[in-house]
Structure formats: structure tokens, C-alpha cells
Amino acid sequence: xxxxxxxxxxxxxxxxxxxxxxxxxxxxxxxxxxxxxxxxxxxxxxxxxxxxxxxxxxxxxxxxxxxxxxxxxxxxxxxxxxxxxxxxxxxxxxxxxxxxxxxxxxxxxxxxxxxxxxxxxxxxxxxxxxxxxxxxxxxxxxxxxxxxxxxxxxxxxxxxxxxxxxxxxxxxxxxxxxxxxxxxxxxxxxxxxxxxxxxxxxxxxxxxxxxxxxxxxxxxxxxxxxxxxxxxxxxxxxxxxxxxxxxxxxxxxxxxxxxxxxxxxxxxxxxxxxxxxxxxxxxxxxxxxxxxxxxxxxxxxxxxxxxxxxxxxxxxxxxxxxxxxxxxxxxxxxxxxxxxxxxxx
Amino acid sequence: xxxxxxxxxxxxxxxxxxxxxxxxxxxxxxxxxxxxxxxxxxxxxxxxxxxxxxxxxxxxxxxxxxxxxxxxxxxxxxxxxxxxxxxxxxxxxxxxxxxxxxxxxxxxxxxxxxxxxxxxxxxxxxxxxxxxxxxxxxxxxxxxxxxxxxxxxxxxxxxxxxxxxxxxxxxxxxxxxxxxxxxxxxxxxxxxxxxxxxxxxxxxxxxxxxxxxxxxxxxxxxxxxxxxxxxxxxxxxxxxxxxxxxxxxxxxxxxxxxxxxxxxxxxxxxxxxxxxxxxxxxxxxxxxxxxxxxxxxxxxxxxxxxxxxxxxxxxxxxxxxxxxxxxxxxxxxxxxxxxxxxxxx
DNA sequence: TAGAGCCTGGACAACGTTGTCAGATGCGAG
DNA sequence: CTCGCATCTGACAACGTTGTCCAGGCTCTA
Numbered sequence: 001x002x003x004x005x006x007x008x009x010x011x012x013x014x015x016x017x018x019x020x021x022x023x024x025x026x027x028x029x030x031x032x033x034x035x036x037x038x039x040x041x042x043x044x045x046x047x048x049x050x051x052x053x054x055x056x057x058x059x060x061x062x063x064x065x066x067x068x069x070x071x072x073x074x075x076x077x078x079x080x081x082x083x084x085x086x087x088x089x090x091x092x093x094x095x096x097x098x099x100x101x102x103x104x105x106x107x108x109x110x111x112x113x114x115x116x117x118x119x120x121x122x123x124x125x126x127x128x129x130x131x132x133x134x135x136x137x138x139x140x141x142x143x144x145x146x147x148x149x150x151x152x153x154x155x156x157x158x159x160x161x162x163x164x165x166x167x168x169x170x171x172x173x174x175x176x177x178x179x180x181x182x183x184x185x186x187x188x189x190x191x192x193x194x195x196x197x198x199x200x201x202x203x204x205x206x207x208x209x210x211x212x213x214x215x216x217x218x219x220x221x222x223x224x225x226x227x228x229x230x231x232x233x234x235x236x237x238x239x240x241x242x243x244x245x246x247x248x249x250x251x252x253x254x255x256x257x258x259x260x261x262x263x264x265x266x267x268x269x270x271x272x273x274x275x276x277x278x279x280x281x282x283x284x285x286x287x288x289x290x291x292x293x294x295x296x297x298x299x300x301x302x303x304x305x306x307x308x309x310x311x312x313x314x315x316x317x318x319x320x321x322x323x324x325x326x327x328x329x330x331x332x333x334x335x336x337x338x339x340x341x342x343x344x345x
Numbered sequence: 346x347x348x349x350x351x352x353x354x355x356x357x358x359x360x361x362x363x364x365x366x367x368x369x370x371x372x373x374x375x376x377x378x379x380x381x382x383x384x385x386x387x388x389x390x391x392x393x394x395x396x397x398x399x400x401x402x403x404x405x406x407x408x409x410x411x412x413x414x415x416x417x418x419x420x421x422x423x424x425x426x427x428x429x430x431x432x433x434x435x436x437x438x439x440x441x442x443x444x445x446x447x448x449x450x451x452x453x454x455x456x457x458x459x460x461x462x463x464x465x466x467x468x469x470x471x472x473x474x475x476x477x478x479x480x481x482x483x484x485x486x487x488x489x490x491x492x493x494x495x496x497x498x499x500x501x502x503x504x505x506x507x508x509x510x511x512x513x514x515x516x517x518x519x520x521x522x523x524x525x526x527x528x529x530x531x532x533x534x535x536x537x538x539x540x541x542x543x544x545x546x547x548x549x550x551x552x553x554x555x556x557x558x559x560x561x562x563x564x565x566x567x568x569x570x571x572x573x574x575x576x577x578x579x580x581x582x583x584x585x586x587x588x589x590x591x592x593x594x595x596x597x598x599x600x601x602x603x604x605x606x607x608x609x610x611x612x613x614x615x616x617x618x619x620x621x622x623x624x625x626x627x628x629x630x631x632x633x634x635x636x637x638x639x640x641x642x643x644x645x646x647x648x649x650x651x652x653x654x655x656x657x658x659x660x661x662x663x664x665x666x667x668x669x670x671x672x673x674x675x676x677x678x679x680x681x682x683x684x685x686x687x688x689x690x
Numbered sequence: 691t692a693g694a695g696c697c698t699g700g701a702c703a704a705c706g707t708t709g710t711c712a713g714a715t716g717c718g719a720g
Numbered sequence: 721c722t723c724g725c726a727t728c729t730g731a732c733a734a735c736g737t738t739g740t741c742c743a744g745g746c747t748c749t750a
Contacts, residue, residue, distance in 0.1 A: 031699060033739095043698070058495070084437075096455055125450070147405075151360045267635060363707070367730095411708075413736065
């Protein structure tokens, strides 16, 4: 009775606690705790009374208090660049699945490729005492994480390595993938090949550029500056860059696109041109097989990246002190037509 | 000195607290709290000493304890079906942006369209005392949320309404969109039109089916059972369903696809056929404009759904007691070619 | 029937933070 | 020189949970 009144009269936001449950069930506080956590040492009769009280009051354990007491939050943080990017959806989902298998929840944040925002997010997650962090770095200096890692926050970087600190990282073989993709174009007779990619301060972008250069060099083809466009990602500028290389005095006959967004725009530009242009893109894109010609890509497995990173994270959490490791996953060239076009003109 | 030793010798996971900072700076506990929270009433000199101690120890405030004291967690939960689905990426991102603007973090979970898993996730989020919930329901009975909502957890449903309870919901106009899409096909001369969609227990699927039926009825066209395929989503079965309706004794000349995944598979099937088949899909898909013919779709704005829901959530949190509302966002027919093909045969 | 041992239940402290309140300090005015 | 006031600081309780430990009641055996 009294308890019911208390609930009813209580201000918005007041919730019953174990104490309330205990009072209503006529037992001690700790007994309620035992029932809630399925600990042994409670007679069936007592347990029933407690369960009824829980039901009646709509009690739900306050995990904040629990965390405070126990030290572990059973949650991990994932900081990525943009959840809306189709590359990160599967990655995030894969991390979530692994977390779920370990009974942990996932807190998600997008850095929008802004180093400051990355740091802000990471530190906010640390303040909540996430057990671990999976980070797709935006910045190139992660020394701010050192105290956190020392304090026991498991940390794994994905897609790009950490800057200035020694930490686990899971990568795709950007260099090898790009090199093979460009070599593929060369094997089909191209010599004037363009490269459009992101800012070289982004590790993957730099590696892919290096792969491009290496493939060209291996084939003994000198690269002209006009064939390369770096730091360009927004559709409008990619479009301009592509059109420029396709028009100049020595126009390219093939393009290597440095990521999925660039690929999409280049496909658009090429489809508007009369003369066919060969194309290989880094990252697979949906429906690539249905375009005419199909888009040849260097595919990386985003889900596998996420899974691998999360596995590694929980291995850290399971206590083994592991030396930081660099895990590189292979890429896969998927030929669909656009990369096999011969040079024209 | 003593503190340093304590830190160094401390077991894995030990972190400095405000008490440690206070001891090192030679001030009281509360003074540290004041500095950390930027409260007034601390002399610049004291503040500097405290800041130095914080720096030296690598102190970071424990938000779990803070939450326990203050009651608000500054985090909201988002339960959706599958983060890897391109429809949910932008939605999730939009919710995150709004949360960020309110200083809150986002905890994400995928229900995988399993009602039990949805409930499990939601209750886990409530146990963490998230301030609010954005839920894309998998189940059709949400009475389990009643005690939580009563206790002050702001709740908004998205994409599908809640079951058995009265709550805010933000929807796309599935019915109207589907009806218009089908009417568009009818206007282009089709009479035998197929429908492939998800299980009718999913609200959006049911609404889209209703839209299809209504459009057909409005045009005075009797619908044959063989034209409809319900509860089919995995690519293989969609493929079989599509092939069946395109082959039978009275084959359809056009297909309305109930969601993005179905649309993609149907595009595949159609592209393999000699005879052209008209197609309108619900949900936009990337590169739809580059296919030949381009794919005509009924587009909904996932980001806008997320933004609207999150806005509503924070309005609830800002204290105003609002009567539950149903907000319906319009859809947009985007014609690209596939929906304007005339009937053939 | 008394003592040993087991089982159940509860009192209490602790986790790290913030709100309350009162004490200390310094300064100016009478 | 002393009082009063404003400013700064710190002791203490509280948030809701879990771990420790002890008390009381029971059963079983000698």
C-alpha cells in the first residue's frame, strides 16, 4: 500500500530501487540483489515473493550503479567516420555481433573525418568507462589515448593505423590491392592511367597511391602529374578531376578510383562519354555487376575487418597481455568488364 | 611520490579518482569536482594546481558515478533492424547528429527483425538508464515498455508503429507511396502487375500491399493471387517468385518491389530476360540512375525519418508532456525509365 | 538432546561522483 | 583593532548496487 502510494505520487523519473523491492517483499536488500542476479542461496518461496514485488513495482536494475561497483560496463565504443557510408554499415554490424556474443553493447559515434571530433568522442566513451574501443582513426596523433590504454581500456584500430602510439590495428591490404588493380589495367594494354583518391594524410589513400605508383613503375611507365588527383572526394570536384584527365593533351585511357565514393562519380562521368574508358575501383559497390559494363573492383571485406578487430578486442579483454599486432587482410580483384576494356584512341 | 607509486603498482584497470587528484594537488575533493565541471568559486592558482594534478595522473571523470548521482545519462538508445542495411545507415547517422547537438551519445543495437531480441535490447538499454529510446520495432507488442515510459524514458518509434501501446511514431507514407507507384505503372498501360514484399506482419509491408491493392482496385483491375508474393525477402526466394510471375499463363508485365532488397534482386532477374519488364521499387537504391533503364522508385528519406524522430525525442526530454503523435512523412516518386516502360507481349 | 555444520538472510561498507552546508580566510569599514 | 561580509574551500551524505561477513535457524549425528 504505502509503496504503491509512493510510486504513484513520485515525481516523473523516480524509479523503484532494490530497497523498495525489498521493503515490499519483506526481505533484506541483499536478498533482492541475489534474486536479480540469479545467485544461489535463496529459497524458492522467498524468490517468488521477490519476483512478485519486482513485477508489481516495475523494477529494473540500475546498471550505472552496478558498473560503479563492479568496474566493467559490458559496453564497447566504436568510432568511425560516417555511419551513413555503405562501407561502415556492415563493419559496424559485425562489431556489434561480436560484442553481443560477449554480452556487450555497442556505443557508436561518427567522427566525420575530423580529428578533433574523434578525440572528443573517444574521450567521452572513456569517461563512460567502456571496456574497449574500436577506432577508425580520423587524426594522426593518438597519444591522447595513452593514459586510457594504460588504465586498461582495450583498443583496436581499424582500416588505418594509429598515429604516434603502438597499438593493435586491422587493415586491408590497400597497397597490394591498388597495385594489383592498376597492374590489371596495364595488363590489358593501358599505359596512360589516371588515379583519383583522397588526401594522402589518410593512410589508406596514401597506400593506394603508393600501390598505383609501384605498379606503374614496375611496368616502366613514367607517371604524369596531370594523371593524379589527390584529396578530392566530393562528387563535383571528382567529376571535374575526371573530366580534366580524360580531356588534356595526353588523355588517360583508364582510371583507378581510390574509394567507393570516387568510383560512383567516375562511373557517372564515364557513362556520359562517347569513347569507352576503362575503370577499376577500390571497394565494391552495390549493383556494380548490373551496370554495362560491370564495374571491376578491388574488394575489401568490411564485415571481416570489423569481426577481426572485435575479436582481437575481446581477446585483449579476456586478460592475455598481447603485444600490439598489425593484421592485414587481403583484397580481392573482381573482374566485371570495366577493367578489361582495351585502351581506345 | 606516494600517489605515483600507487599508480604504478596498481593492478590493471585501476584509475585515479578525484580523491587522488585532490591529494596530489593538496586540495579538497569538492574543489577538484568544481574544476572538472567548470563551476565558479575557485581561485586561478588553485585551479592551476588541480589541472596539473589531473594532467599528471591522467585523470578522467567516471561518468557512471556521475550518472548515479545526477540521474541523467546523456545517452539515447537506437534499436533498429540491421545496421548493415543501407536504409538504416543514414537514419542512424541522422539520429546521432541530433543527439550530438544535445550533448548525448548514441547506443546502437540491431534486432535482426527478431521481437525477442528487440525486447532484450530495449530492456538492456533501459537498465543503463538511457534518457530516451528510438525504436524501429520488430515485434508487435510493446506493452513491456509501459513501466519504462511511465518512469520517464522518452520513447519514439520509427518506420513502424508500436504495438498495443500509445506512443509517438514517425512513419513514411507507405500506403500512399505504394499506391502512387502502382498507379504510375497503370498509367503507363500495365494491367497485369506483380507485387513482391515482406511479411504482412511488418507494418510497412502490409501498408505497401494495401497501397498496391487500392491502386489496382481504383483502376478496376482484379488482382490474381499468382501476382503477389508475400513474406519473401532473401534473394534466392525473391528470384524464384519473380521468375514465377513472369512465366505463368498470364505473366505480369510489370513488378512493384516492396523494399530495397527486393528491388535489387528483381533488377537482376529482369536484366537477364529478353523481354523488357517494367519495375517500380519502394526505397531508393544507389546507382539506380546509372542502370539501363534507370530504376524508377518511390523514395523515402531515411535521414529525415531519423531526424524527425530524434527531434521529437528531445522535445519529450525537454520536459513538455506531449500527447503521443503520429507523424507521417511523404514519399517521392522518382522516374528514371524502368517504371515508364510500356507493357510488352 | 546437545553440538557441529550447513543453509538462508541481512547489516554494512564501498564504488566515485555531486549537492549541501558550514568553516576558514582575507578584506574593508567603522 | 574589531567586526561583518564576501569569497573560497572542504567535510559529509547520498545516489543504487554488490561483496564481505556474521547471525540465526535448521538438520543431522553421536
